[in-house]
Amino acid sequence: MSSKLIAAATQGLRGPLLAALVAFLVGLPCALIIPPLDRDESRFVQASSQMLESRDFININYQDGPRHKKPVGIHWLQAASVSLTSEVGAREILAYRWPSLLGAALAAFSLAWGGGALFDNRRGLKAGLILGISLLLSTEAFIAKTDAVLCGFVTLFMAALAQIYVAYRNRPVDADPKARLKLGHLRLTFWLAFAASILIKGPIGPMIFLATAFTLIAWDKQAAKGDMSKGNMDWFRHLGWSWGIALTVLMVGPWAIAITIATDGAFWGTAIGDDLAPKLVSGSEGHFAWPGTHTLMLPLMFFPGTFLLGGALQAAISRRIEPAIRFAICWFLPAFIIFEISPTKLIHYPLPAYGGLALLAAVSIGMVHKRWAKIMNMVLGLFAGVVISWIAITALTEFGTGAHPTVALTAVTLTVASALLIAALGGFFLWKNHKAAGLLCLFLGGVGGHLGLITLASQLKPLWMSVNLENTLIETRTDPRLGLIPGPVATLGYAEPSFVFAMGTKTALLDNAQQAVTVVEQGRPIFVEAEHLKAFEAEMAKNNLKVRAITTVHGHNYSNGNEVAITLFRKQ
Template identity: 25%
Template sequence: MQHSSPASRTSELLLAATLALISLFAFSYSIDAVPPYHTDENFYVESVKNMTASGDYITPVYHEKKRFAKPILYYWLVAASYKLFGADHASARLVSALSGALCVFVTFLLARRLFDSRTAFISASILPGLYLHAQISRWAITDMTVALFILTSLYCFIRAVDTEKIHAGWIYGFYIFIGLGFMTKGPPALLIPAATLATFFALRRDASLLKPLRIFQGLTLVIAMNLPWFTTMFLLHGDEFSDHILGAEIRDRVMHDLPFSFYYFGVLFRYHLPWSLFTLAALIFWFTPQTETDPSTLKDSLFLRIKNRAGGLLEDSNKSLLFCLAWVVAPTLIFTLFRIEHSRYLLPLSPALAMITGYFLCQLADSKQISNAYFKYPFVATLGIYMILAFAGGVALWTIQPLFEVPLSVIFMPLCLGLGSLVLWRMHRKGERFRLVLSLAFLQIIFLGLLNGAAHPFLDRYPMKHFSEIIRAQGNGDEKITAYQLGSHRARLGIMTGQMAINVEDVQEIVNVAASPQPGFVVLREEDWNTHFQSLPLKIIARDTGWKKGGKKGPLIKAIWQEGILSQKDNLLETYFLLGLK
């Protein structure tokens, strides 16, 4: 741990808080935009709306059925957000946005304990620019909140053991945040910290901390925090609840026939670009022989030199780095063995990856013995990615602007990437490495904010936002929404209205909806309306267009290139109708 004066610590905390506020702004910028979205958001947006309307804050209800899939705490947090900001999907998402921003602040606190203040600020600046972290900070699902609790629990552990005397208060804080995480998502909140510490202790061959951990008392505390809700649910719903918990939530996640793969190792790389390029450079540096810094190793075999380098991580001077590596490796191996492939399962590992990368970048800035190639190659690759994205984005916007007016915020994204890359290259040529890293971090934060809040919703054009606004304005909030052969559009409607939205595939089901005395809305394509449903007692309330799916892309792109995009409008767009009962 780095020791500093009280005045210095205060200024550092203010700086970290400012960074967290910037992150919150980036995560919440146009947070109502859909896409991006996750289909699981439906569960929480609608269930909590039902919860606040009925006054039953114990049993979530989704599509008129009891939902047992997750514990209750996240529902309560979303309900609180509904009370403060209104019952809509943007309010539901604010819980994740705030959790993501708090993760930035806690990462600073933890990295300062493990390393030093400069590493802490670099690490905290990297975290909101990790794609996985930025993306899930905009979704109304449990993962970002449980990631915050896991991160805070590990911070409490480090605070407890970072001095000669074990602090019992911080140890119990470790278990309290595990308990809160368990109330949010269940076993992963316990599994990830336990796997991290067990691996760290095993590598260090140090069991001396097991007794101060007060495992029995701590687990008793976790059980005491969770038992009231689980007991109440069992008393209310009996075997229906217990069978789901033991079956769908535990047995089915462990016992299945999904094939083995290295999916999660790919997630660690591609969902954390471009920073994973620097993380990879760090691992190459730490685990391969560096003969230029230690010529005496030239006489050793390659295997012995690699073994000696890896063994160096077990030294006391590297225990903080070893802790972060254990935090990444152990859960990744466990999820790989479970073989259930969801990229968001690795979200709690993102702070560790940020700290590993931040520590390495500070090492590069401080040492003249480390080869410049360890920074230059990932940096040049990052600029290459940015320039490709800037060029491709500019071409895409220039191509489609005859069809739709392009917002300034969307235009700004490729301009920001292009100009930002030129500024970063100039800083690299001048050797301003520390400022360069910070500038890269902030450029990445801005880019992801514009991508998720402006570019993605604009380019992935869809009519469901317009329809959802009309449904919320004209309806009473209880109408059922029926989509005809629209796939994922059903999920978008459910997220943005907070109402029951179903997708049907059979013509007769729409006929039944039209004949029902219950109020409702129907969404379908103009082509299907003309073919099957014009004679039904349905009236057109609104219409909008979206991209047409399917078809051969090659000939279409060639035609657009030769004749312009307006000539292919009918091949690119299709019209959707929002219908109500007459």
Template identity: 25%
Template sequence: MMKRIEKGSLLVLAIIVAFNIFFGLGSIPLLDPDEPVYAETAREMIQFNDYLSPRIYNEYWFDKPPMYYWLVAGAMHVFGDGEFAARFPAAMMAFLTVMMLYCSVTKLFSEWAGFWSALVLATSCQFFYLGKAAVTDTTLLFFLTGALLAYIHKKYWLMYICMALATVTKGPIGLVLPGAIIFLHIACTGQWRRILEMHCLRGMVLYLLVAGPWYYLMYQVHGMEFIDTFLGFHNITRFTTPEHPSRVLWWYYFPVIVLGLFPWTGLLLQSIKSAFADCRSEEMQKMIFVQIWWLFVFIFFSISKTKLVSYILPMFPALAIMIGWNIARMQKENYGVRWSWVLGTGIMFLVLTAGWVIGGQQLPEVAFGGIVLGVVTFILGVSIIWALVVYRDINFAAWLHVITGVLTMVIAFSFLLPMVANRFSVKEIVKVYQSKCDQQKPVYVDKFLHPGFMYYSGVPGTEVKPKTTDLTQALNDPQQKYVLVRGLELRRLKNQDQVQNLREVKVIGDIYLLEKY
């Protein structure tokens, strides 16, 4: 009977996760500035038949290690060049992360704890959004999560391999993050003998054998330029110096968690409390590890001067484990009204209802869609509270959370994002450039739009940085040219009376194609 339940729950889980991750994967153009970077770099690997040194704009660049580029290049060979191929590896890694979490948590706690942990992760807004994006984050997440789960299961050789592959995905963070979490767990629990069990010296040799070759070959080909740019600027400098000074806020990641974990945010505080207060003695060591996992990731990136929404994605599997374990525990006990769940859900669903409606008003194209999503969120929030207070059905309430996550994804990727895609992608305006513009004239491109312009046009153009004299000079020098710029930058310069002799060729979604005459 137990085997049938496991097979049935695994099949249900796989169907829900696959739908939530792969739905609409290729229906939206690549969004600037990040997605086209990875697609274009993979394309240039194929073009130059060079899978060692990443390039963009036909020039070497050392922003990230090659793992995701390799995966995208492989997908392009299979599916052809396009949005689906660029996003497929990220989606597949997201899917595999969820299934890995299910298998691991089932062994650690129970089959239903694994089932709900996986569903919490798969239907969380930040996870399924990044799972559909052509960026490195879910690939890194897969290997980091694999390393941490391998440690807790005492699969140490697998742990070292996952750390190494994470390092080939995004650099030293692949070793630093899991290494620090594991050390803190050993120190907090006094399990110092595990250091001997882990065969650290031989493990590091294995780590270097897997992670080292690409770094060694890059140093042999590019010398100190690679070391200074990749390790110096893109790792150390970004941690110690803010890339976006306006985001240096101690509370920056709190709203990221509130929105990113939706629709499960209302269960988070109760689940953290229960992980301390209601955890059985045989589960405590495992739960301490989970707590250290999410806390360290949160503190580490809060300290970092450069902050991006996607940086804290590695804490989401740990949060999902706590919430999934808590749901399974409440299902088993099945007593009383869960007032903390009711209160948390009421607050979070009201906040998100208002957020969808108010946020939609900022962009005219999605104003109605924001209202629809807000109404759906409100109705489902009321339904969850009704299920908990009147019906007193933990299982039904949890499934309503799943439905909320799936419906949020469907509305966002079927209606909202397609309507605003042209505000964040140059795909359509590039078609105008190719059909109506003199290709012999130089073209200057806003830095934010540059990767997408290169990917969709194949023309490197000249990059101009916003809020600098570069953009002003490009718009005002007498040379005939085309300029591709965002509306917010153009309006800023017009307000300063710094724009002369420009003709609008086309405006699509607040992206301007201009001709200097």
């Protein structure tokens, strides 16, 4: 009976839709409870809010300066989301997070859809769920920036490409080698998602495609040893290059031309010369890390699929001649190596390659694991569980001041129990070949661990300085939005984008104490960070201005790792 129910639940698009729903629901509670994050998320949402305020949907700006970093796609999606679900003045972060939630859902859907076509519906669903609840994707799902959306589009075009590749590799030996298979819907899906990925994050999507394609071509030719039926490139030649490139230009070209004209080409000089190029040659913006960093982080970021990594490696080695397995390897490994050798590293960079690894992990579930694979599964899985538990306990110990005791302790308990006990139990069941029970425990452990960790994070009051500053303004009735004193608010020494997003585009981020004179003279509230306090007081005395310190807010700025003390002043 259970087998029939599973078959019915995974029939057609039910499996992909279920994977998408799970990925969406795992990210949704986090999107509801976590304040705007510094720095990337708040910069993205602030730029999107300014699009709506100015009605300029070509230029990307952060306050008074241009933000020539990424293409416009994510800002269009966020602006549309806010228009449909909220209003720009409300400053509701959830309204900006819907595209990321849907991007994560699209990634899970696409992998389940592609995996179902490559293998079977059950394994497709498992792959979609493994990706959808992975710690990295379920975290990116609630952060309003490019990465979850990029993962969604890349996974979609790679799932379509995988089906094209396998269809050509599996066609009969006596088939006409010049015949083009009727895969028009897959080619159209590929090119639409490919172009969309460029609008989201420029060259990353094309890089993953080319890395996969060239590795496949080289591997096939090497393995064919003269057998052209196995080493041909028909799948690559017959992608529909002429109309596909035309479609890509049609989707990307209008904005590319418009932004070139609007900025006199400055957008491309900054985006490529100042943003992309430094990441390829040095540790841009202080994010240098040695090769091997992504490999060390993989067990944590792929959790709870970490308990399947040994099996995934076994599947890759033992079944590498199968076209679908070969594609999964070439999807994950070349791109991952590129991210690994790049000097600039952030933990989310390899996310678009995770689909290939999730496919291998799903396939491995149906295999008899060798002893070394079982040991690798358990060791890496337990390592990830211990690290997640350690993060939760350490975070509560270090930053739990002001947290609701019951909520915080419950969150830590849920995190540790899920990441260590339930997930480890799942690994044990898989070791003993009780696959249904093992997968259920893994999924419950992964979801519970993630939700517990995020719930705990929402309770760590010292970390949410912008929220604390905003609440201070409200509690002391010095918030200009109350209409009692003039605005906008100014800050000296604290310039996190989350505060700009919270208080509005006109929030004044001062560079020096001299600029504070006008703010005080106008009777506007000003926050002064401790390092600037002496200079501020000296400047006030020099200009015969009397100010009153209303209160001091203490906390931790996680963007730079510094403890901060910020005092609110206003004119006496």
